[in-house]
Amino acid sequence: MALRHAVLAALLDEELSGYQLAKAFDMGVANFWHALPQQLYAELTRLEKEGLVAGREVVQDTRPNKRLFRVTGGGLAELERFAAEAAKPSFIRDDLLVKVQAADHLDPGDLIARLAERAAFSEAKAEQFEALLEKMRGDRAEGEFLLHGERIGPYLTCRRGLDFERANRDWCREVIAVLRARSAV
Amino acid sequence: MALRHAVLAALLDEELSGYQLAKAFDMGVANFWHALPQQLYAELTRLEKEGLVAGREVVQDTRPNKRLFRVTGGGLAELERFAAEAAKPSFIRDDLLVKVQAADHLDPGDLIARLAERAAFSEAKAEQFEALLEKMRGDRAEGEFLLHGERIGPYLTCRRGLDFERANRDWCREVIAVLRARSAV
DNA sequence: TATGAGTAGTCACCTATCTGACTATCATGG
DNA sequence: CCATGATAGTCAGATAGGTGACTACTCATA
Numbered sequence: 001m002a003l004r005h006a007v008l009a010a011l012l013d014e015e016l017s018g019y020q021l022a023k024a025f026d027m028g029v030a031n032f033w034h035a036l037p038q039q040l041y042a043e044l045t046r047l048e049k050e051g052l053v054a055g056r057e058v059v060q061d062t063r064p065n066k067r068l069f070r071v072t073g074g075g076l077a078e079l080e081r082f083a084a085e086a087a088k089p090s091f092i093r094d095d096l097l098v099k100v101q102a103a104d105h106l107d108p109g110d111l112i113a114r115l116a117e118r119a120a121f122s123e124a125k126a127e128q129f130e131a132l133l134e135k136m137r138g139d140r141a142e143g144e145f146l147l148h149g150e151r152i153g154p155y156l157t158c159r160r161g162l163d164f165e166r167a168n169r170d171w172c173r174e175v176i177a178v179l180r181a182r183s184a185v
Numbered sequence: 186m187a188l189r190h191a192v193l194a195a196l197l198d199e200e201l202s203g204y205q206l207a208k209a210f211d212m213g214v215a216n217f218w219h220a221l222p223q224q225l226y227a228e229l230t231r232l233e234k235e236g237l238v239a240g241r242e243v244v245q246d247t248r249p250n251k252r253l254f255r256v257t258g259g260g261l262a263e264l265e266r267f268a269a270e271a272a273k274p275s276f277i278r279d280d281l282l283v284k285v286q287a288a289d290h291l292d293p294g295d296l297i298a299r300l301a302e303r304a305a306f307s308e309a310k311a312e313q314f315e316a317l318l319e320k321m322r323g324d325r326a327e328g329e330f331l332l333h334g335e336r337i338g339p340y341l342t343c344r345r346g347l348d349f350e351r352a353n354r355d356w357c358r359e360v361i362a363v364l365r366a367r368s369a370v
Numbered sequence: 371t372a373t374g375a376g377t378a379g380t381c382a383c384c385t386a387t388c389t390g391a392c393t394a395t396c397a398t399g400g
Numbered sequence: 401c402c403a404t405g406a407t408a409g410t411c412a413g414a415t416a417g418g419t420g421a422c423t424a425c426t427c428a429t430a
Contacts, residue, residue, distance in 0.1 A: 032282030
């Protein structure tokens with residue numbers, strides 16, 4: 001159950017509402033975890049009950065009221081504990097890879113269409129990540145920022161996300177090229 | 186529910202028992218999916234009930250008997266259907282990334298230890314994949330194999346797995362270097 | 371003046387996946 | 401002769417994660 005830890009990690013730098021957190025999980029946090037809003041609200045409720053985050057009601061006149069959450073000392077301790085235990089090895093789990101595995105027995109046209117979709121998606125994601133990275137490091141050079149910046153955690157995970165999406169995009173294009181070349185023969 | 190499709194894809198080229206399938210899911214298939222033996226036996230039972238795979242009993246005198254499964258016409262049709270529908274975008278979901286996201290608030294020593302573990306793990310995985318790729322393409326050059334080989338699906342997914350693990354390894358090493366440099370300041 | 375998009379959040383259910391314990395038999399090494 | 405590991409498979413139960421439907425208010429725009 002690392003969703004709870006992903007939530008804690010995302011709340012470390014900013015006080016966020018469930019709604020804002022859901023947005024974060026669609027952007028920056030998406031580099032390392034994914035969750036739907038419903039899961040996040042549920043997790044925040046649990047975390048608050050356990051004292052790992054603290055919420056405070058913010059009354060807004062022009063919009064619906066919201067609850068902002070921040071990580072408590074207990075929450076930070078829980079993250080420390082989590083960071084100290086061995087991380088489970090991660091693996092790709094991807095529909096598209098399953099389809100390519102079966103490529104020799106399937107219609108290449110369908111496959112090429114899926115690969116092209118994914119290449120475009122990964123390209124767009126990569127651009128988002130690049131923009132995020134630029135925003136985080138400001139006008140500093142990357143080396144300088146990584147050595148002296150205050151919040152490098154999100155930057156480093158975003159870098160991993162960027163490389164991942166670029167690799168996805170390149171792989172999709174290579175597979176498309178291979179399938180096309182074989183069809184042409 | 187793509188586990189069923191991962192199982193079908195894995196059974197396309199070879200007739201396998203549940204036990205052998207579990208081994209495949211620990212090696213080659215691990216490039217795109219992961220599952221425990223229990224899940225595989227359960228899935229095979231379901232697939233057989235739906236007529237997507239067919240099992241046959243093989244009596245062995247020296248070992249316990251086993252059931253070998255192959256994909257039926259219905260199973261292949263199901264894979265075709267699956268390949269034609271849009272693939273869900275995949276995302277990294279990784280404990281280690283969660284930990285790095287929180288890096289600015291945690292003990293760097295713990296983190297560096299986890300990163301070093303992962304780098305070693307990814308390095309080992311990458312070597313396994315390299316060996317698998319060599320085995321698959323035999324003495325042919327890669328370009329030649331991809332153009333004229335018979336079973337390129339598993340090769341292409343393995344290539345993706347190799348790149349993924351190499352990227353993991355490199356990223357871990359970079360993060361370690363950054364954390365060390367900041368500690369030294 | 372509807373209509374849709376954005377903000378903010380909740381409920382109920384379902385299914386996928388993981389954990390841990392279990393039964394067998396045979397082969398190998400110490 | 402006993403322990404270990406490989407082969408081959410099963411069951412029960414827990415938890416994580418996903419799906420779909422829903423409320424309610426405000427703002428912009430067509």
